[in-house]
Amino acid sequence: MEQVILQFFEGLRCDALTYVLGFFSFLGEGITVGAVILLLYWLIGGRTGEQLLYTVLTSAATNALAKEAVHRTRPYAAGVVSRLDVDTPLFSTRDLGDALSFPSGHAMTSTAAWSAGAMKAKRWWVWVIAVLLIATICCSRLYFGVHYPTDLLAGILFGLLIALFWQLVFKELYAYRQFFLMAIALVCLVMLPMAPSSDYVHMTALLSGGAFFLPLVSFLKYDVPKSFKRRLWRIPVGLVCVGVVFAATYFLPEGSGYSLLKWFLLVGAGTFVAACFFKLLKI
Numbered sequence: 001m002e003q004v005i006l007q008f009f010e011g012l013r014c015d016a017l018t019y020v021l022g023f024f025s026f027l028g029e030g031i032t033v034g035a036v037i038l039l040l041y042w043l044i045g046g047r048t049g050e051q052l053l054y055t056v057l058t059s060a061a062t063n064a065l066a067k068e069a070v071h072r073t074r075p076y077a078a079g080v081v082s083r084l085d086v087d088t089p090l091f092s093t094r095d096l097g098d099a100l101s102f103p104s105g106h107a108m109t110s111t112a113a114w115s116a117g118a119m120k121a122k123r124w125w126v127w128v129i130a131v132l133l134i135a136t137i138c139c140s141r142l143y144f145g146v147h148y149p150t151d152l153l154a155g156i157l158f159g160l161l162i163a164l165f166w167q168l169v170f171k172e173l174y175a176y177r178q179f180f181l182m183a184i185a186l187v188c189l190v191m192l193p194m195a196p197s198s199d200y201v202h203m204t205a206l207l208s209g210g211a212f213f214l215p216l217v218s219f220l221k222y223d224v225p226k227s228f229k230r231r232l233w234r235i236p237v238g239l240v241c242v243g244v245v246f247a248a249t250y251f252l253p254e255g256s257g258y259s260l261l262k263w264f265l266l267v268g269a270g271t272f273v274a275a276c277f278f279k280l281l282k283i
Helices: 002-011 015-027 030-044 046-070 105-121 124-143 149-172 174-194 198-218 234-249 256-281
Strands: none
Touching (some): 030 256, 046 149, 046 174, 105 124
C-alpha cells in the first residue's frame, strides 16, 4: 500500500508542483519552524511564547533520537520509489541520510509547533490553517520520495502527543515545567554516546540549551511592553545576539563536543542574552 501511494505521487511530478511543494517542504524544515517559533517567542513572550519554544525543542530532539533508534531506510534508498533530486539554497533532497526515515521530522516538528499554536489560539480557523499546512507539508515529502506514509503518520502522532503534553504541563503543572524539560534533556544527553550523528548532537544541544537558559530567563522578571511596535525592536536585537555568538563559534574545531557547545550557546544567545538586552532596552 505504501508503495502504491508513493508511486501515485511520483506520477504527479512536474515542474510547477515541484516548485510549489518544494516551498511547503521548506516551511516544514526544522530550522524554518525553529526560526519562526523563536521570533514568536521574542514577540509574544510569557507563557505562550515559552510553551511554543518548549514544544519545538522537545520535538526536534526526540525526533532525532527516534530516527537513530529505528534507523529505517528511506524509500528511495530501498528502491521503492525514485527520489526527486532537488538542490536549492532553501531546500535540498541531496543531503538526506538514507537510513533516517522514521518518523518524519517535517511531520513531527510541524505538527508539534502548529498544534501547540492552535491550542493556545483557541480559534477554529487556526486549526484549519494548521491542518492544511501540515497536510501539504506531508504530501510534499511523499512527492519527493523521501518518506513512507507511515513515517508521516507517526510524525503527526508523536508531534501531537508532544504538543498535548506541554499543553497539560503549562495548564496544570506550570511550576514544574522546567524540571520536565531538564529531565527530557538529560535522557537525550545520556543517549548521546549511542547516537552520535550530527543531527542528534545539534538537536540535543538545542534542547539542553533550552533546559539550562530558559530557567534563567524566568529570573529576569521584566514586563513585556503592551505596544507591539515597541516589541518589534526585539527582532533585530535578538538577531544581533544570535549572530554575534554564531560568528564567535564559527571557527570552533570540528567534533561532536565543539558542535554541542556551539548549538548550546546559540540557544543561550537567543533566549537569555536576548532577554537581558530586552530588559535593558525596555522593549
